[in-house]
Amino acid sequence: MQIKVPFLDLWSQHLPLMSEFSQAIQEVIESSAFAGGPFVAAFERDFAAYCDIPYSIGVGSGTEALWLSLLACGVGSGDEVITVPSTFMATAEAITYCGARPVFVDVDERTYTMNPDALKNALTSKTKAIIPVHLFGQPADMDPILEFGREHGLHVIEDACQAHGATYKGKRVGTFGDTACFSFYPGKNLGAFGEAGAIVTSSAELDQKLRVFRDHGQERKYFHSVIGWNCRMDGIQAAVLRIKLQQLEAANQLRRTHAVQYDAGLGEFDGVITPAQASYARHVYHIYAIRVRNRDETIQSLTDQGIATGIHYPVPVHLQEAYQSLGYTRYSFPIAERCAAEFVSLPMYPELTHSQIEQVIDAVKEAVAGGVEV
Numbered sequence: 300m301q302i303k304v305p306f307l308d309l310w311s312q313h314l315p316l317m318s319e320f321s322q323a324i325q326e327v328i329e330s331s332a333f334a335g336g337p338f339v340a341a342f343e344r345d346f347a348a349y350c351d352i353p354y355s356i357g358v359g360s361g362t363e364a365l366w367l368s369l370l371a372c373g374v375g376s377g378d379e380v381i382t383v384p385s386t387f388m389a390t391a392e393a394i395t396y397c398g399a400r401p402v403f404v405d406v407d408e409r410t411y412t413m414n415p416d417a418l419k420n421a422l423t424s425k426t427k428a429i430i431p432v433h434l435f436g437q438p439a440d441m442d443p444i445l446e447f448g449r450e451h452g453l454h455v456i457e458d459a460c461q462a463h464g465a466t467y468k469g470k471r472v473g474t475f476g477d478t479a480c481f482s483f484y485p486g487k488n489l490g491a492f493g494e495a496g497a498i499v500t501s502s503a504e505l506d507q508k509l510r511v512f513r514d515h516g517q518e519r520k521y522f523h524s525v526i527g528w529n530c531r532m533d534g535i536q537a538a539v540l541r542i543k544l545q546q547l548e549a550a551n552q553l554r555r556t557h558a559v560q561y562d563a564g565l566g567e568f569d570g571v572i573t574p575a576q577a578s579y580a581r582h583v584y585h586i587y588a589i590r591v592r593n594r595d596e597t598i599q600s601l602t603d604q605g606i607a608t609g610i611h612y613p614v615p616v617h618l619q620e621a622y623q624s625l626g627y628t629r630y631s632f633p634i635a636e637r638c639a640a641e642f643v644s645l646p647m648y649p650e651l652t653h654s655q656i657e658q659v660i661d662a663v664k665e666a667v668a669g670g671v672e673v
């Protein structure tokens with residue numbers, strides 16, 4: 300079956316900007332500022348302004364942003380960091396790569412983000428930090444999470460890798476935690492032409508630490524005050540991201556419009572649970588995931604009808620083979636596990652057309668109703 304609606308279409312996003320990209324990349328080539336340098340600094344200024352926060356530090360990926368944030372907050376061996384199992388593996392990996400232990404709490408049934416009421420059950424004397432994840436572009440409920448963090452002296456690091464431009468109670472995500480981490484993986488709401496990421500913070504001290512860490516621990520070239528790593532952003536990515544950042548607000552707005560159309564088409568349909576936007580949130584729909592009972596059949600039927608889909612994510616992190624040693628079993632986090640079994644991600648990108656979304660809606664109804672016309 301021919302694909303009628305692809306899951307993602309980056310080419311349609313890039314095509315109208317081709318001459319701008321060519322010129323920007325040429326400037327990087329002409330100045331040879333490939334690793335770090337002025338193009339990265341310019342993007343950092345623009346991205347900090349976009350997030351409405353004083354500091355932004357460009358790094359090589361969202362995973363590095365998480366890892367360096369934890370290191371800069373002093374998280375290390377023997378510490379525990381609380382996060383959610385409904386996320387991409389990188390959130391937990393970064394904790395493990397600091398020498399700390401990921402401890403999970405379940406997510407809220409409606410928002411799919413960290414359930415703040417569950418934090419107290421996960422707290423121990425070793426807890427050092429909390430990483431809420433703004434999953435699919437929906438901000439986690441930050442106020443009670445921050446309050447819990449303050450009460451117990453914990454760092455809070457936002458995983459905003461899926462939520463560029465989302466807001467919580469009218470304020471940009473990224474402005475709530477000690478730091479916040481963004482990914483510019485090509486498919487994200489703001490995507491590079493390769494790998495890239497950024498950390499934002501309002502702490503001058505953390506900004507300084509992170510700049511040193513991401514560049515081999517050197518404050519001046521070849522003078523290393525701490526052991527760091529190479530986590531620099533590259534110049535071409537920064538130049539491309541500066542151009543794409545200018546489109547981000549409009550692109551997010553289109554995603555939101557598409558979500559309204561999906562909600563209207565599928566919200567009342569039996570057998571489909573559409574995503575809820577929390578009352579505090581401006582959701583930016585990195586992913587539009589519905590929940591269905593008979594997922595395999597639904598996806599097969601959608602594929603047969605030419606609709607591409609995804610699953611984010613089929614196995615919650617606490618049940619990943621790589622994390623068997625943590626000792627979690629099935630039914631540890633019933634909501635995360637049920638979501639992992641029921642989620643189907645529908646096509647979602649700014650360039651989708653009204654009629655493509657109608658086609659997806661019709662196809663989902665057909666798939667879920669088992670071919671009964673409705």
Ligand SMILES: *Cc1c(COP(=O)(O)O)cnc(C)c1O
Pocket residue numbers: 360361362363386387389390432458460461481482483484495496
């Ligand atoms: C994409 C993503 C990451 C990792 O970002 P990379 O740039 O791919 O390293 C981390 N957390 C979440 C929730 C993500 O979606």
